[in-house]
Amino acid sequence: RPPRLYDLTGLQKDMSRMYGMTAARTLAALQHLYELKLATYPRTDSRYITHDDLETLTALLESGRLAQGFVTREGIPGHPRPELAVNDAKVAGHTAILPTMQLDAGKLEGLDDDERKVMTRIVRRMWEAVGDDHVHIVTEVKARLSDDTDREFSSRSDETVSAGWKAVETGHGPEPEDEETANPAGGRNVIPSNLMEGGVIRPVGKVTVEEGETRPPKPFTEATLLAAMEHASRCVEDKNLKAALDDDESHSGGIGTPATRADTIEKLVRSKLVERKGRQLHATTEGERLTDVVEPRLKDVLLTARMEQALSDVEHGKRGPSEVMDMFHREALRIPADATANLKADAVTRTANTDAQDWG
Structure with a gap:
């Protein structure tokens, strides 16, 4: 079957796999394309459009402007099926990423290399999503x-x-x-x-x-790490917690959102906890030391699942907002004490802290 249209994470994974672009570079290029009114809203976690958008998608396909310069004649479906991209129930906010009617092959000339690659991939995914099996x-x-x-x-x-x-x-x-x-x-x-x-x-x-002998798992690339964050519920066995983490009706499933996952990776790199080696991501010595001193429960995706379940309970009236906020507050207050209790003398180098702050 044809793939679905792109949400932000799906586009970031493909741009990493195909061109080695980081998630942050992809988002930056897509944001500028949105500001140029050549692409729809970037920070979306939907891979469908609604019936209200079907007329626009059909017009994009029938205009022919988004075929020449983007897709070879052999790649254009003989009978495109725009209805495959429609699912009202799967669109909670913004729809999937699509080109706009203002885009044509001539507009590509004014774009930089990243923007041109991203824009071309979005157009091609549009054709793929309505294509033949x-x-x-x-x-x-x-x-x-x-x-x-x-x-x-x-x-x-x-x-x-x-x-x-x-x-x-x-x-x-x-x-x-x-x-x-x-x-x-x-x-x-x-x-x-x-x-x-x-x-x-x-x-x-x-x-x-x-x-x-079987080979060990390959190091993460940006694409595979984004996929692991998006589908973090695969590490959870409890059905209720798995469902809470997967629930994408009121929040993005998995760890983070399409808008924050790229920045999370970049923060790890800037903090020198993770380093890039070609397309692969590797933990640095500092990153390994950090995981040594962090309380095990804070490294477990179950914590995120329980927090999402608590927020879902608030949304559905099963728990009060104050109760859940107090719970989150207590969790945050435990972090310094847990870190001290798990501190290993050979794992960190103590330095004088001249800028201590009270987070109590």
């Missing part, structure tokens, strides 16, 4: 050696039948190959179509079996 055949083969019934070997191939919406993005193509379908010798694995279930495969050369 991507049709492909995924084949998986499982086999066992004739004298070994315990260990199973598998291979997988993925062949495109019809590119559909994936034909829109010509510069970078579809998502990167996963390691299961990639062929180390180059190209992709293709499983023969005449391979039948229950068949016997005769070796055509010397066969060897090598044992290996």
Whole structure:
């Protein structure tokens, strides 16, 4: 199926994956495009439009101005389906990010490189979201050696039948190959179509079996960290707390909001708790020391989930605002005492504090 339109986080993830742009750079470029009236409101967490916006989207698609210079002829759907982008129930405030009627290929010339890339990606996502389905055949083969019934070997191939919406993005193509379908010798694995279930495969050369170890998770990139923040509820087992963290009707799901996640990452970098190495994000020594002294409950996403649940209770009249504010106040007051209790002599270097402040 085609992807949904962009919210801010989705756009930031793709710009990081495709161009190595930080979330802050993407937001800055999008903000200027909004001020130029070339793109709609940037700080949105919706990936749909309402029925009231359907006429505008249809006009954008039918005008043809947002095809030339943005999308190749092969990438334009023969029968675009703007209705796929409509879901009134999923739009709580601002709608998904779209180009405006003032944009055309000529306007791109006056933009800087970041703005041009962001604007082009927004237009292409618009075409992708209303495009044809991507049709492909995924084949998986499982086999066992004739004298070994315990260990199973598998291979997988993925062949495109019809590119559909994936034909829109010509510069970078579809998502990167996963390691299961990639062929180390180059190209992709293709499983023969005449391979039948229950068949016997005769070796055509010397066969060897090598044992290996699974690789540790790769360091975060900006795109994968944004995704982890957005879907933080995956780390929560309690169904009620998971639902409170996922609830996007009255707040953005996950940790932070589309408007604050980029700034959170930048603050960590500016504070030298995280450093960029190419496209990857790595904790610095200072960052590792900080996680050593922080009370475990403050590092657990459950804390955010409980706070969101408390706010939801206020919204639905189950708890009073003063009660919840008092609870948050007590949580804040515990932080210095918890940090002192967890302090390890080898984790931090004590320095004289000449600018102490009372936060009580």
